[in-house]
Amino acid sequence: MSSPDIPVLPPSRAERKAERKAASQPKPRRFSAKAAITGVLAVQLAIALFLMGSDLFRAIPHIAWPSSQPRFDTPVIPGDQTRRYNPRDTPLRPSEDGNPDRPYRSTGEMPSRLDFARSGETLTLTGEIAVGDAERFADYLGTNATPPSFIRLNSPGGSVQDALSIGRQLREKEVDTLMGAGDICLSACPYVLASGVTRNIHDDAQVGVHQHYFGTNSALPAFLAVEDIQRGQGEVMAYLNDMGVDPLIMRHALVTPPDEIYVLLPAQLTEYNMDTDPDS
Numbered sequence: 001m002s003s004p005d006i007p008v009l010p011p012s013r014a015e016r017k018a019e020r021k022a023a024s025q026p027k028p029r030r031f032s033a034k035a036a037i038t039g040v041l042a043v044q045l046a047i048a049l050f051l052m053g054s055d056l057f058r059a060i061p062h063i064a065w066p067s068s069q070p071r072f073d074t075p076v077i078p079g080d081q082t083r084r085y086n087p088r089d090t091p092l093r094p095s096e097d098g099n100p101d102r103p104y105r106s107t108g109e110m111p112s113r114l115d116f117a118r119s120g121e122t123l124t125l126t127g128e129i130a131v132g133d134a135e136r137f138a139d140y141l142g143t144n145a146t147p148p149s150f151i152r153l154n155s156p157g158g159s160v161q162d163a164l165s166i167g168r169q170l171r172e173k174e175v176d177t178l179m180g181a182g183d184i185c186l187s188a189c190p191y192v193l194a195s196g197v198t199r200n201i202h203d204d205a206q207v208g209v210h211q212h213y214f215g216t217n218s219a220l221p222a223f224l225a226v227e228d229i230q231r232g233q234g235e236v237m238a239y240l241n242d243m244g245v246d247p248l249i250m251r252h253a254l255v256t257p258p259d260e261i262y263v264l265l266p267a268q269l270t271e272y273n274m275d276t277d278p279d280s
Helices: 013-024 033-064 133-142 160-173 189-193 222-242 247-254 266-271
Strands: 082-084 115-119 122-126 150-154 176-179 184-186 199-201 206-209 260-264
Touching (some): 150 184, 150 189, 222 247, 260 266
Antiparallel strands (some): 082 260
C-alpha cells in the first residue's frame, strides 16, 4: 500500500519573519581584481599626498623665512663660518689684492654642468656637478692617451653620487688635486677634491660642506627616505676614510642645512687632512 500524503504545514510566523530578515540582509560582495587594484592605487595616492604635504610643510619655513646667515662673499672668521648658499645664485668674493681677477662674480655664471679644460698637465673642472657628469668624465678620460697629473677645482657642487664616482676615477689614475686663489669647492665638490693623492688648497680658496639630499624619492615612506639618507652618509664617510680624509669633517656637514654652507678654515682643512700640503 502507498503511504498517505503527508500534508505540508505552512511556515510559522517566526519562520516567515526569519526568512524576510535573511532576504533583507546584503549579500557578501566578492572583490574583483579590478577593485583590489583600485584600492591599492587609492592607498598609494593617499600616501603620496601625505608625503608631499609633509615635504611642503617642512619647506614652508625655508620659503617664508630664508636663511639669516650672511652672504657667501662675506669673509669668515673662526666661529662665524656659516653662510647662505644657493648652488645657482651664490655671490663670490672679489679677488684679493695681488691675485688674478676671477671670471665669475656668482655661481650662476658658472657652467650648469662640469666643464673640462686642460692646460698642460692640469685639468680644470669648472661648474656645477650635474647628474651624468661622472659618465661624461669617464668618456673624456678615455679619449686622452695620457691622464692629467693635476685636477684643479672650481665648483659649487651638485650631484653627490657623480662627485663620488669622479673621485674614484681620479684616485684610480693617482692624480693630485688643487685649488687656486679665489676658487670654490662647495657641497659635493669636496668629495672630488678628496680624491687627490696629494691635495693643495690656496688660503684664498673656499671649501664648504653641508647636508645632502642623496636623491631621496619623496614618494617613499618616511622611514625608507631616512634609511636612504643614512646609507648615503655612511657611503660618504667610508669614501672619505678611503681617500685619507678624516670623516669627522662630516660633523660640520651634518649640522648645516642644505640652504647654508659651512666654510672650513685653512687650519681645519689641515686638521682633517683635506689639505695635505698646506705650506706650498
